[in-house]
Amino acid sequence: MGNIFSISLSLDPIITRCSDCATGQASYICNLEDNLHAFQAEVAGLKELRSDLMSRVRIAEDEQQLKRLNQVEGWLSRAETLINDADQLIVQSPQHVENLCMGGCCSTHPRSSIKFGKKIAKKLLEVKDQKENGDFSDVASKPPLPSATERPSEPTVGLESNFNKVWSCIQKEQVGISGIYGLGGVGKTTLLNQINNKFHDTTHDYHVIWAVASQDRPIERVQDQIAKRIGLSNEGWKSIEEKAEDIFQVLCKKKFALLLDDIWEWFDLTRAGIPIPTQENGSKVIFTTRRLDVCCQMQPNRDNNIRVECLPPGEAFKLFEEKVGSETLRMHPDICKLAEAVVEECAGLPLALITIGRAMASKKTPREWEYATEVLRQSAASVLPGVGKEMYPKLKFSYDCLPDERFRSCFLYCSLYPEDHPIEKYQLVDCWIGEGLLDEHTSLSNARNQGHFIIGSLIDACLLEKGQYNDRVKMHDVIRDMALWIAGESEKEKFFVKSGVQLKEQPKAKKWAEVTRMSLMENQIENLTEILECPNLQTLFLGSNDLKVIMDDFFNFMPMLRVLDLSRNMNLKELPVGIAKLVSLEHLNLSFTKIRKLPVELKTLAKLKYLNLEWTRDLKMIPQQLISSFSKLQVLKMHGCGYGCLLVLEELEHLKYLNVLTLTFGSFSELEKASRFNKVFSCAIEHVSLINFRDSRSLNMTALAKLQHLCILWLWRGVDLEEVKIESNIIEGAGCFHSLRNVNLAGCNHLRDVSWVTFAPHLEELEIYKCNGLEEIISEEKLGEVSELKGNLNLFSKLKILFLHYLPKLKTIYRHALPFPQLKEIRIVKCPMLKKLPLNSNSAKGQRLVIKGAEGWWKDVEWEDESTKIAFLPTFKPGI
Incomplete structure (x- = not known):
């Protein structure tokens, strides 16, 4: 039982x-x-x-x-x-x-x-x-169009009364058109910006449109800007009249305020399709110009045209002192009196006061100030029509004070780019090298450093401006006009510049033989079918056009050409064999084109030092021994190129001057094979991308960590990648990722952390996108495994940019607060689990940090303490 x-x-x-x-x-x-x-x-x-x-x-x-x-x-x-x-x-x-x-x-x-x-x-x-x-x-x-779009504007000196006059004029029902006129650089555009922002900040029933006319094709340019602002597509338009009809049909039903900047001659509103403002329709046109006669042609009633005067002596000196610095003015008793003489010579023109004030900020002795005063008084150069005889000689003072002719030539070179064009620093410097403007007998690295030093000097002299991003600069329109005027007056350098002016055909000129530099970039030219006899041409910019055909004989009579830029011609599928006639060519940029093969005739380019093939995805054929025939080649860029990098690495071993190489690898095995070409791989590579690699769960970064000049590393769409390894002997040695400045990861969905980036001591930019499995940026446990990094307070000590986008599992960047002494911007997008940033009240001290993200995410951020919250709340900019 x-x-x-x-x-x-x-x-x-x-x-x-x-x-x-x-x-x-x-x-x-x-x-x-x-x-x-x-x-x-x-x-x-x-x-x-x-x-x-x-x-x-x-x-x-x-x-x-x-x-x-x-x-x-x-x-x-x-x-x-x-x-x-x-x-x-x-x-x-x-x-x-x-x-x-x-x-x-x-x-x-x-x-x-x-x-x-x-x-x-x-x-x-x-x-x-x-x-x-x-x-x-x-x-x-289509999103609804805002009534007005805010424009960037700086605090101004002495424009308050002018603003009140213009705004008062706008309020009058009987006034439909108002003009703002005055010397170039006097503050007209700044004033118009303030008017635009007044519309933005107040309640009204106007549809505000901002447009810039300028000298070249003003009506077409304004039409395109208006069309974009009112939501019209410009596809299918063939003539000014067709555009005008479509624009008129929209604007006649709106109460609009057109803010029209920088017109140089009478602007035919009717031909552009802009209804004439009347008391009945209530619309307004407010424009700026440098010429009173244009004002009178647009608006005969002088009471409705406001002259922007130069600053009176008191306000002029105040602006000048702001730019030169009160410390400089106090360095010697005589300097302040001499500064008054300089301000007097500037005649109250704000742009001249700002430019010369900054140029004199580092001048600490009376002799330097006496020289400045004398130069300003004796300048006898003429000026362009419409700008005024007093402006360019005074602005040219900054140009004259540049250290030598090399600096001046580099400055003039910047005027080849279109108005308001962001100029990439590295691209600019490489063109300077190709033209021979920098020291030719030094190493490429030293020449580049020299180029960046010159850029810094030009920024200091206010002849260039910092761009929106750190790797770009731009040139103020007035300064660009001055540079083109200087080049036009020069006996040595003759420029032909028609960049960004909507040319559809190859231009014609009478004196091609004199031209030394030509820029036709950012136009809509499709065919180059006429021979240009340019025996002295050294630089030719043809980038960002619609080029389809370049006739074989086009380059026949350009024996001195050293720099040729054909980049961003997305319809260009083949090169003319006549390019072989460019026997002096040193710099050839074919990036972002659709070329499918390189002609074997390129072997005649024996002087070629720079070849850019980046993002030529259709490039599938490069003749054998072509690359190795460029015996003087220093820079070869093949990042994003459709031609397999392994096919050229053996040839590169024979190029003794090669200093810069950018490559893309499609697999880990490709990377391993490439690393065997030790001479090229370890000494020349500047940018490496691993894209669409599927053959490894673990990536050993040892080969990349040893690269002496690797600046940029992209890991994109590593489908199976789960971990990144670096051998301990590399970590313990010196120089691991010593040159790495930029890391970009995207689509590596199995990675849980990217702790390996801490081995890059000079990392400046870290961008991570759509790594769905990423849980933390830096793992404290993994740092603890490396004795050299235990308790390391220098993590991200050089980091300037941190972008984290679409990381659904990311919880932490690092568990402890970091100093971030160089950090400029953090951008967080779609990282819902990231609730705490590695910041405390001492982080990013002295930096103008900006944190961007969604307002909902920002409200949920958890702070170290109340003082940290108070410190960083003002840094947030919503809207991403």
């Missing part, structure tokens, strides 16, 4: 479980495995559907400037939540499957299995339903 009793006890749990299985809920256990398989497949399909939809949305937003539909945004948000929930259930599923027994019909933990099975079944239905609702014919639409 005891044995029987014992047996009945051991069977009890099984009987209980079978009893549960007999109930109506047993199906959740019996169907669990099938439901799981179906669930995983449906989730995978939902992810693919979401990815496809996001691609359509990005194209609509980035390329078509549309705004995503609310229903699309809602669907994406719900899909993201569902996917996150689903991923968590899938992670939990193995333990529930292990609990199944008796062929999957029962469970050792029935209640838990039933509960989990219910969740799976419920989520399966939700995912299916979400997929069925994800079919959108349209994903975006």
Whole structure:
């Protein structure tokens, strides 16, 4: 009896479980495995559907400037939540499957299995339903146009009374057109900016349009800007008249305020399609010009035209002192009196006061100030019509004070770029090198350093301005005009510049033989079918056109050409064989073109030192021994090139002057093979990209860590990549990633951290996009494994930019606050789990840090303490 009793006890749990299985809920256990398989497949399909939809949305937003539909945004948000929930259930599923027994019909933990099975079944239905609702014919639409768009504006000196006059004039019902006129650089555009921003900051019923006319093709340029502002597509327009008709049909139904900057002659509003402002329609046109006669032609009533006067002596000196610095003025008793003489010579012109004030900021002795005063007084150069005889000689003072002719030539070179064009520093310096403007007998590295030193000097002299990004500069329009005037007056240098003026055909000129530099960039030229006889031409900029055909003989009579830029001609598929006639060519830029092969005739370019093939994705054929025939080649850029980098590495071994190389690898094995070419690989590579690599879960960075000149590293779409390794002997040695400045990661979904970037001591920019599995940037545990990094307070000591985009699992950047002594900008986008930043009240001290992100995310940020919160709240800029 005891044995029987014992047996009945051991069977009890099984009987209980079978009893549960007999109930109506047993199906959740019996169907669990099938439901799981179906669930995983449906989730995978939902992810693919979401990815496809996001691609359509990005194209609509980035390329078509549309705004995503609310229903699309809602669907994406719900899909993201569902996917996150689903991923968590899938992670939990193995333990529930292990609990199944008796062929999957029962469970050792029935209640838990039933509960989990219910969740799976419920989520399966939700995912299916979400997929069925994800079919959108349209994903975006045109956003509503704001009544006015705010423009950047600096604090001004002495413009308050002028502003009040203009604003008062605008308020008068009987005044439809108002003019603002005065000398170049007197502050007219600044004043118009303030008017625009007044509209932005007040309630009104105007549709405010900002447009810049300038000298070249003013009507067409203004038409394009108006069309963009009022939401008209310019596709299909063939003539000014067609544009005018479409613009008129829109504007005649609006009450508009057109702010028209920088007109040089009478502007025909009717021909442009702009309804004439009247008291009945209530519209306004406010324009700026340097010429009173233009004002009178546009608006005969002089009371409605406001002259912007130069500053009176007191305000002029105040502005000058602000730029030169009160410390300089106090260096010697005589300097202040001499400064008054300099201010007097500037005649109250703000641009001259600012330019010369900054130029004199470092001059600490009376002799320097006496020289400045004398030079200003004796300058006898003439000026361009419409600018005024007093302006250019005074502005030219900064040019005359440059150290030598090399600096002056480099400055004039910048005028080849279009108005308001952001000029990439590295591109500019490489062109200077190609033209021979920098020391030719030094190393490439030293020549580049010299170029950047010159750029810094030109910025200091206010002849160049810092761009929006640190790697760019720009040239003020007036300064550019002055530079072109100087070049036009020069006996040595003759420029032909028609950049950014919407040319559709190859221009004509009478005196090609005199031209030394030519720029036709940023136009719409399709064909070059006429020979240019330019025996003295040294630089030719043809970038950013619509070039399709370049005749074979086009380059026949340019024997001195040293720099040729054909970049960003997206329709250019082949090079003319006549390019072989450019026997003096040293710099050839073919980046962002559609060329499919390099002609073997390029072998005649024996002096070529710089060849840029970046993002020539269609390039599939380079003749053997072509690259190695460029025996003087110093720079070869092939990042994003369609031609396999391994095919040229062997040839590169023979190029003894090669200093800069950029490459893209499609697999880890390619990288390993490339590393065997030790001479080229270790000494020349400046930029490496690993894109679409699928052949490794672990990436050993040892080969890359040893690269002496690696500045930029991109890891994109490493589908299987789970970890990045660096061998301990490399970490312990000196120079690991010593030159690395920029790291960009995207689409590496299995990476959980990027702790390896801490081995790059000079890292300045870290950008991470769409790494769905990333949980932390720097792992404290992994740092602890490396003795050299334990307690390291210098992490990110050089970091300036930190961009983190679409990282759904990211929780921490680093667990402790860091000093960040150089940090300029943090940008956080779609990182919902990132609640705390590695900041305390001492972080980024002395820096003008900007933190950008969504307002909802910012509200949830957790701070170290109240003082940290107070310190960083003002740094936030919403809107991403």
